Amino acid sequence: MKSFGYVRARTTDDALHSFVSLPDARFLGGGTNLVDLMKLGVESPGTLIDVSGLPLDTVGELPGGALRVGATVRNSDLAAHPAVCRSRPVLAQALLSGASGQLRNVATTGGNLLQRTRCPYFQDTGQPCNKREPGSGCAAVEGVNRDHAILGHSAHCVATHPSDMAVALAALDAEVELIGPGGGRTVPVADFHRLPGDRPEQDTVIRPGELITSVVLPAASAGLPSAYRKARDRSSYAFALVSVAAVLAVGDDGLIRYARLCFGGVAHRPWRAVTAEALLVGAPADESTFLRAAEAELAAAEPLSGNAFKVELARNLAVDTLAGLADRR
Numbered sequence: 462m463k464s465f466g467y468v469r470a471r472t473t474d475d476a477l478h479s480f481v482s483l484p485d486a487r488f489l490g491g492g493t494n495l496v497d498l499m500k501l502g503v504e505s506p507g508t509l510i511d512v513s514g515l516p517l518d519t520v521g522e523l524p525g526g527a528l529r530v531g532a533t534v535r536n537s538d539l540a541a542h543p544a545v546c547r548s549r550p551v552l553a554q555a556l557l558s559g560a561s562g563q564l565r566n567v568a569t570t571g572g573n574l575l576q577r578t579r580c581p582y583f584q585d586t587g588q589p590c591n592k593r594e595p596g597s598g599c600a601a602v603e604g605v606n607r608d609h610a611i612l613g614h615s616a617h618c619v620a621t622h623p624s625d626m627a628v629a630l631a632a633l634d635a636e637v638e639l640i641g642p643g644g645g646r647t648v649p650v651a652d653f654h655r656l657p658g659d660r661p662e663q664d665t666v667i668r669p670g671e672l673i674t675s676v677v678l679p680a681a682s683a684g685l686p687s688a689y690r691k692a693r694d695r696s697s698y699a700f701a702l703v704s705v706a707a708v709l710a711v712g713d714d715g716l717i718r719y720a721r722l723c724f725g726g727v728a729h730r731p732w733r734a735v736t737a738e739a740l741l742v743g744a745p746a747d748e749s750t751f752l753r754a755a756e757a758e759l760a761a762a763e764p765l766s767g768n769a770f771k772v773e774l775a776r777n778l779a780v781d782t783l784a785g786l787a788d789r790r
């Protein structure tokens with residue numbers, strides 16, 4: 462590992478100032494991904510600004526039922542928070558399906574959003590990878606790509622985003638609050654991660670020097686039936702082949718009045734299934750509706766040589782998850 466500087470920020474202003482004044486700086490949260498990548502030689506920041514001790518470690522209940530989750534709230538603490546367990550089980554389930562208990566005790570909300578793909582070619586500095594080294598090529602396009610994307614990929618990158626939490630947050634219409642040299646701004650989680658296009662080295666829309674301060678969960682979906690399902694090769698400590706986050710409300714007339722659906726493990730970002738959602742709302746809450754909606758969304762899938770199975774897996778997981786939520790009414 463290359464040598465690097467280390468400073469611990471005490472305030473948000475302190476962190477932002479350090480970023481512009483120290484060479485080749487990066488913010489450090491729990492470090493569960495960034496430090497691994499530094500050991501592999503994939504990342505080599507000049508200075509780490511440790512923001513894990515900033516006073517952003519609380520979950521606040523806002524008037525009207527929204528929640529503000531500080532960026533340094535640990536994944537374990539968020540999964541166990543009563544307002545999450547009670548009113549947004551999809552988020553608790555997503556968090557608890559990720560990584561291991563030890564990692565969740567350290568990983569932060571902000572860091573989880575910013576974790577990088579686990580594409581094996583990205584993590585191997587001996588392989589071409591446009592995300593790690595722009596212009597070098599993509600070893601996965603013609604290589605082993607079983608775990609890679611089926612939606613929204615490009616000739617430059619076919620990687621998937623690894624976060625479970627972000628998939629649930631996108632289904633909950635959560636928003637990321639940022640602060641940076643140009644002031645503060647808010648970005649929907651569903652728009653925070655990018656598709657690769659011809660710039661796969663940019664995972665997100667975050668700007669240089671910007672810091673995630675919190676994530677806001679709106680009140681609209683609080684208390685509605687929701688669930689996270691994850692298909693993977695092992696029952697724990699494995700990334701999703703496909704995951705589904707869903708929120709579904711069905712009226713007394715049996716018609717769907719609210720639907721949010723998001724896939725993980727299939728694209729460079731959490732894949733909000735807006736085509737499916739449009740077909741679900743107002744339709745009968747039955748299996749034929751769920752199947753029609755899932756198939757309409759997945760009609761855009763372009764599987765790679767090794768992952769055609771993901772299309773059927775995503776369809777079946779979505780139908781089963783939605784049917785399970787419909788049965789709860």
Ligand code: SF4
Pocket residue numbers: 578580581582583589590591592593598599600601602617618619620661
């Ligand atoms: Fe790199 Fe993306 Fe290709 Fe993986 S899929 S080798 S991350 S460019």
